Amino acid sequence: MSGCGTAGVVVLGGINMDLVTYSARFPEVGETVAGERFLTYAGGKGANQAVAAARMGAATAMVGRVGDDLFGPQLLDGLRAAGVDVSRVAVGVGETSGIAVISVDGTAQNRIVQVLGANSACGAEQVGAVAAALEGADTLMLQLEAPMEVSLTAARAARAVGKTVMLDPGPVRPVPDELLGLADVITPNETEAEALVGFAVDGLDAAARAASVLLARGAGAAVVKLGAQGACFAAKDRDGGAPGFQSAFPVAAVDTVAAGDAFNGALAVCLAEGMGLARAVRVACAAGALAVTVTGAQDSMPGRAAVEALLAGG
Numbered sequence: 001m002s003g004c005g006t007a008g009v010v011v012l013g014g015i016n017m018d019l020v021t022y023s024a025r026f027p028e029v030g031e032t033v034a035g036e037r038f039l040t041y042a043g044g045k046g047a048n049q050a051v052a053a054a055r056m057g058a059a060t061a062m063v064g065r066v067g068d069d070l071f072g073p074q075l076l077d078g079l080r081a082a083g084v085d086v087s088r089v090a091v092g093v094g095e096t097s098g099i100a101v102i103s104v105d106g107t108a109q110n111r112i113v114q115v116l117g118a119n120s121a122c123g124a125e126q127v128g129a130v131a132a133a134l135e136g137a138d139t140l141m142l143q144l145e146a147p148m149e150v151s152l153t154a155a156r157a158a159r160a161v162g163k164t165v166m167l168d169p170g171p172v173r174p175v176p177d178e179l180l181g182l183a184d185v186i187t188p189n190e191t192e193a194e195a196l197v198g199f200a201v202d203g204l205d206a207a208a209r210a211a212s213v214l215l216a217r218g219a220g221a222a223v224v225k226l227g228a229q230g231a232c233f234a235a236k237d238r239d240g241g242a243p244g245f246q247s248a249f250p251v252a253a254v255d256t257v258a259a260g261d262a263f264n265g266a267l268a269v270c271l272a273e274g275m276g277l278a279r280a281v282r283v284a285c286a287a288g289a290l291a292v293t294v295t296g297a298q299d300s301m302p303g304r305a306a307v308e309a310l311l312a313g314g
Contacts (some may be wrong), residue, residue: 002272003263003266005057006057006058006059007053007057007059007138007139007268007269007273008058008059008060008061008136008137008138008139008141008272009050009053009058009059009060009061009137009138009140009141009209009265009268009269009272010060010133010134010137010139010140010141011046011047011049011050011060011062011063011064011121011139011140011141011148011279012062012063012064012126012130012140012142012150012151012154013044013045013046013047013049013064013119013142013145014044014045014046014047014048014064014098014114014119014143014144014145014146015042015044015046015047015062015064015075015079015097015098015115015118015119015142016042016043016044016047016063016075016097016098016099016100016114016117016119017040017041017042017043017068017071017074017075017097017098017100018040018041018042018043018099018100018102018257018296018297019038019040019099019100019102020037020038020039020040020041020102020103020104020257021035021037021038021099021101021102021103021104022037022038022039022104022105023035023036023103023104023105023106024036024105024106025105026103026105026107026111027215031252036083037148039281039295039296040080041296041297041298041299042074042297042298043102043258043297043298044064044075044077044098044100044119044145044297045143045145045168045170045171045209045261046062046064046143046145046146047062047064047075047078047079047084047264047298048143048258048261048262048265048297048298048301049141049261049264049268050062050079050082050084050142050223050265051079051082051084051265051298051301052261052262052264052266052297052301052302053141053265053266053268053269054082054083054084054263054265055082055083055265055301055302055303055304056265056266056268056269056270056287056303056304056307057269057304058109058268058272059085059136059137060083060084060085061084061085061087061088061133061137062079062084062085062086062088062089063088063089063129063130063133064089064090064094064118064119064122064126064146065089065090065095065118065119065121065122065126065143065309066089066090066091066092066095066097066098066118067091067092067094067095067097067117067118068091068092068094068095069095069096069097070120071096071097071099072091072097077098078298079273079298081217082123082298082301085133085176088126088129088130088132089125090125090129090186091242092118092121095117095118095121096115096117097117097118098114098115098116098117098118098119098145099117100112100113100114100115101113101114101198102257103116104255104257106207108253108254108255108256108292109256110255110256111183111258112257114145114171116145119145119146120147122146122147122150123147123150124156126146126150127150127153127154130154130157130158131154131157134157134158134161134163136249137163138163138164138272139163139164139165139166139268139271140154140155140158140163140164140165140166140287141166141168141264141265141268142154142155142166142167142168142200143163143167143168143169143170144168144169144170144171144172144173144175145171148173148175148179151167151179152176152182153181155167155179155183155257156182158182159182161169163234164184164185164268164271164272165182165183165184165185166183166184166185166186166187166264166267166268166271167172167179167180167183167185167186167187167219168186168187168188168260168261168264169186169187169188169192169195170188170189170192170197170260170289172191172195173195174190175196177217177218180196180214180217180218180219181217181218181219181306182218183218183219183220183224184219184220184221185219185220185221185222185267185268185271186214186219186221186222187222187223187224187225187260187267188214188222188224188225189224189225189226189227189260189264190202190207190212190224190225190226190227191196193210193214193224194210195209196210196214196217197209197210197213197214197261198212201224203229204226204229204232204245207226207232207243208222208234208243208245210222210224210232211223211224211233211234211243212234212241212243215235215236215241217235220235220236220237220289221233221234221235221236221238221277222234222235223265223277223281223284225246225263225288226248227234227248227256227259228248228253229247229248229254230245230246230247230248230285231245231248231263231284231285232244232248233245233246233276233277233281238277238278241300244277244278244281246278246281246282246285247285248285248288248289249285249289249310250252250289251285251289251290251292251293252293253292253293254292254293254295255292255294255295255296255300256292257273257296257297257300258291258296258297258298258300258301259288259289259291259292259300260288261291261297261301262287262288262290262291262300262301262302263285263287263288263291264284265287265301266280266283266284266286266287266288267281267283267284268283268305270283275294282311283311285309286307286310286311287301287307289310290302290306290307290310292300
């Protein structure tokens with residue numbers, strides 16, 4: 001899997017501690033079910049994607065906020081251990097770190113309740129940090145865990161200096177048309193795509209239609225993540241916007257948490273290295289597949305060697 005040297009990635013996004021329960025099934029409303037185990041581990045879509053990019057070989061800088069609570073130092077230590085530059089992560093005095101309460105059932109599906117905490121306090125300081133970090137980077141990765149205006153301003157700054165902007169439109173919330181227009185690549189899953197385009201994205205045909213709509217709304221390329229079905233992708237500068245499809249790699253799923261973040265990190269790095277979209281999506285699908293074979297969020301982000309091994313075997 002060849003690239004064009006070391007990629008540089010800046011991630012502006014959420015940094016959370018994940019509190020995870022495992023049970024055979026999800027409870028119905030008003031019901032209590034017996035759980036099987038409980039884990040805590042570092043998460044947040046932004047932080048997960050930063051770890052994913054670093055493990056794919058990119059020089060990666062994280063921009064965001066944590067609280068001065070028990071979780072803050074743990075979250076920063078985990079990012080450092082993964083090789084992520086955290087020098088531009090602020091510690092908010094009197095703020096609580098973001099958390100996500102995650103339930104995982106016996107089929108490895110998950111349900112998540114997120115409390116953004118310090119992530120919600122991102123502002124002008126973080127925009128300035130992004131601008132400084134981008135001087136030595138190729139790509140800015142965004143999600144919707146920071147305030148929308150902060151992400152929008154950071155995207156404007158990145159595009160103004162010719163950097164690639166990748167937008168993961170999750171968690172679901174309205175996205176301004178301007179931000180869509182600033183996104184060189186947008187990477188929704190089925191639920192996020194449905195929220196953006198206004199119709200159910202429940203299969204390959206619907207995903208291809210959604211990708212076309214997102215291109216029409218201004219995105220340079222759209223990659224719709226379809227979980228076990230793979231991914232559908234389209235780009236304005238590729239075959240006239242005609243959609244392509246990459247099937248998923250068959251693996252035994254243990255935990256689907258953060259699989260999309262592994263996908264995004266790999267995709268960003270491959271595109272920054274100059275890889276074509278179709279090949280980059282294939283690599284990203286391999287990274288996402290490996291992520292579901294390991295429990296946890298950042299712990300499940302695969303290294304490049306493992307991704308290459310899966311590609312060689314598939």
